[in-house]
Amino acid sequence: MTITTFEQLLGTLKKVTDDITKTIPFKNIQSFLGDLKQIKPTWPALKIGNLVAPTPIVQGGMGVGISLSSLASAVANVGGIGVIAANAIGLLEKDYYKDGREANLRAFRREIRKAREMTKGIIGVNIMVAVSDFHQLLDVAIEEKVDIVFMGAGLPIKGIPVEKIRENGVKIAPIVSSARATEMIFKMWKKIYNDVPDAVVFEGPKAGGHLGFTEEQLEDPAYQVEAIVPEIAKVLLSYGQEFAREIPLIAGGGVYTGEDIYQVLQSGAQGVQMATRFVATDECDADIRFKQAYVDCTKEDLGIIKSPVGMPGRAIRNKFITDSEAGIRPAFTCAWKCLSSCKAQDANYCISIALNNARKGVLQGGFVFAGSNAYKIQEIVPVASLVSELSTGYLLAERQKISSKLESLVASLQHLAERYKTMQGQVIELGKAYEKVLTTPSELMEKVTLTELRENYVKTQAKAKKLQLKMVEKLMASWYLLEPQRI
Numbered sequence: 001m002t003i004t005t006f007e008q009l010l011g012t013l014k015k016v017t018d019d020i021t022k023t024i025p026f027k028n029i030q031s032f033l034g035d036l037k038q039i040k041p042t043w044p045a046l047k048i049g050n051l052v053a054p055t056p057i058v059q060g061g062m063g064v065g066i067s068l069s070s071l072a073s074a075v076a077n078v079g080g081i082g083v084i085a086a087n088a089i090g091l092l093e094k095d096y097y098k099d100g101r102e103a104n105l106r107a108f109r110r111e112i113r114k115a116r117e118m119t120k121g122i123i124g125v126n127i128m129v130a131v132s133d134f135h136q137l138l139d140v141a142i143e144e145k146v147d148i149v150f151m152g153a154g155l156p157i158k159g160i161p162v163e164k165i166r167e168n169g170v171k172i173a174p175i176v177s178s179a180r181a182t183e184m185i186f187k188m189w190k191k192i193y194n195d196v197p198d199a200v201v202f203e204g205p206k207a208g209g210h211l212g213f214t215e216e217q218l219e220d221p222a223y224q225v226e227a228i229v230p231e232i233a234k235v236l237l238s239y240g241q242e243f244a245r246e247i248p249l250i251a252g253g254g255v256y257t258g259e260d261i262y263q264v265l266q267s268g269a270q271g272v273q274m275a276t277r278f279v280a281t282d283e284c285d286a287d288i289r290f291k292q293a294y295v296d297c298t299k300e301d302l303g304i305i306k307s308p309v310g311m312p313g314r315a316i317r318n319k320f321i322t323d324s325e326a327g328i329r330p331a332f333t334c335a336w337k338c339l340s341s342c343k344a345q346d347a348n349y350c351i352s353i354a355l356n357n358a359r360k361g362v363l364q365g366g367f368v369f370a371g372s373n374a375y376k377i378q379e380i381v382p383v384a385s386l387v388s389e390l391s392t393g394y395l396l397a398e399r400q401k402i403s404s405k406l407e408s409l410v411a412s413l414q415h416l417a418e419r420y421k422t423m424q425g426q427v428i429e430l431g432k433a434y435e436k437v438l439t440t441p442s443e444l445m446e447k448v449t450l451t452e453l454r455e456n457y458v459k460t461q462a463k464a465k466k467l468q469l470k471m472v473e474k475l476m477a478s479w480y481l482l483e484p485q486r487i
C-alpha cells in the first residue's frame with residue numbers, strides 16, 4: 001500500500017464521516033471528525049513527563065568522543081533526543097594525563113553548553129555508573145540543567161541526588177538489560193527516595209559497545225528486544241500507576257530501519273534508542289576514518305570482545321583486538337583509574353586509550369565499537385536524511401498493517417451510509433403519508449391504512465436507528481485503528 005492510497009482512504013473516511021456525523025445524534029462521534037481532520041502522517045511522539053520528542057528516537061550515547069555536541073544537537077534539531085556521552089570525554093583535552101577528572105568535567109560542561117547553543121531541542125547526557133567520577137559528572141549535568149540523564153553500565157541506585165535532580169527539572173533514565181534490573185532499581189528508588197526514574201532504556205543484545213549480557217545470552221531469543229520489552233513494560237506500568245505518571249520505555253540494540261522502529265513500538269516501547277546508524281552521519285563527532293570503518297566492514301568483521309570494563313562488547317574486530325587476545329600488550333599509562341573496577345591488566349589494553357585512538361581515526365591503535373547491523377551501512381549521510389528515511393519506513397510499515405483493515409471499514413461505512421440515506425428518505429415519506437391520512441376528514445380515513453402506516457413508520461425508523469448504531473460502531477473501529485496517528 002503506498003502513501004497516496006492511504007491518503008485517499010483517509011480522504012474518503014473524512015467525507016463519509018462528515019456525512020454521517022451530520023445525521024447521528026452522538027456528541028462524541030462529532031469529535032471524531034475533528035480528530036480526523038488533525039491526522040498528520042507521523043510517528044507517535046516520545047513523551048517523558050513534560051519532555052516531548054516529536055521523533056521517538058533517542059540517539060544512544062557513544063563514549064570517548066563519538067557523540068558530542070555536534071551529533072547530539074543534530075538529532076535534537078530533527079525532534080529526537082540527542083545525547084552527549086560523558087565517558088572519558090576529557091581525552092579531548094590536552095591535560096587529561098595531568099588531571100583526568102578535571103579534564104572530564106571541563107570537556108563535559110563545554111559540550112553541553114555547545115549543544116545548547118546549537119539547538120533548542122532535547123539534549124540528554126549518558127554517564128556510565130561504573131566510572132570513578134560518576135557523581136561529579138552527574139553534578140555537572142544537573143548544574144547545566146540537561147533535559148535527561150541516561151545512566152548505564154551499572155545500577156544507578158546509591159547516592160543519587162534526587163531532590164536536586166527534581167529541583168533542576170532534570171529527568172533520569174537508567175539503561176537496563178532485564179526486567180529484573182528494572183524492578184531492582186525502581187524498588188530501591190522507591191525505598192530510598194520515595195520517587196522513581198522518569199523513563200527506562202532497554203539495551204538489547206544486538207547493540208554496539210558494552211553489553212549487559214553473557215556471551216551465551218547474546219543470540220538467545222529469550223533476551224531479545226521483542227521478548228524483554230513486554231516484561232519491562234509490565235514493571236513500568238505498575239510503578240507508573242503507583243506514582244501516577246507514565247514511565248516510557250525506550251528500547252534499542254539492532255534497530256536499523258523505520259520498520260524496525262515500528263516493530264519495537266508495537267512490542268510495547270514508546271521510543272527507540274539507536275546508535276550505530278548515527279555513527280555514519282556527517283554530524284557524528286568521530287573522525288571520518290571511524291565512520292568509514294562502518295561503511296567498509298562486513299558481517300563477519302563484527303564480533304564480541306572482552307572489555308576491561310568487565311563486560312562483553314560488540315566491535316569491528318581488527319588486529320588490535322586479536323593481538324591483545326593473543327597477549328600482545330601495547331605500552332600504556334593509566335591516567336587516573338577512570339573505571340572503578342578496571343581490568344586493563346587482564347585485557348592487555350586501556351579501553352579509553354583504544355577507543356580514543358579509534359575516535360581520532362588511528363584504527364591500528366584501537367578498535368571501533370559497532371552494533372550488529374553496522375555491516376549494512378552503505379554511506380555517510382546527514383542526520384536529517386537518516387531520520388527522514390526512518391520516518392518514511394515507519395509510516396509505510398504502519399500503513400501496511402492498518403490499510404487493509406481501514407479499507408474494509410471505509411467500504412462498509414460507505415455502504416451503511418447509502419442504506420441509511422435511503423431509509424431516511426423512506427421515514428420522511430412515511431411520515432408525510434401518515435400526516436396526510438391523519439388530517440383527512442374522518443369519514444374518509446380508513447383505520448387499516450392508518451395502523452399500517454404507523455407500524456411501517458415505526459419499523460423503518462427503528463431500522464434506521466439500528467443502521468446509525470452500526471455506523472457508530474464502524475466509526476469507532478476506524479478511530480481506534482487510527483489512534484496511533486492522532487496528535
Ligand SMILES: Cc1cc2nc3c(=O)[nH]c(=O)nc-3n(C[C@H](O)[C@H](O)[C@H](O)COP(=O)(O)O)c2cc1C
Nearest residue numbers: 060061062063152207208209253254274275276371
Ligand atoms: C561506538 C559506540 C559507542 C558506545 N558507547 C556507549 C557509552 O559510552 N555508553 C553507553 O551507555 N552505551 C554506549 N553505546 C551503546 C549505544 O548507546 C546504544 O545503546 C546501542 O549501540 C544501540 O544499538 P545500535 O547501535 O544497534 O543502534 C555505544 C555504542 C556504539 C556503537
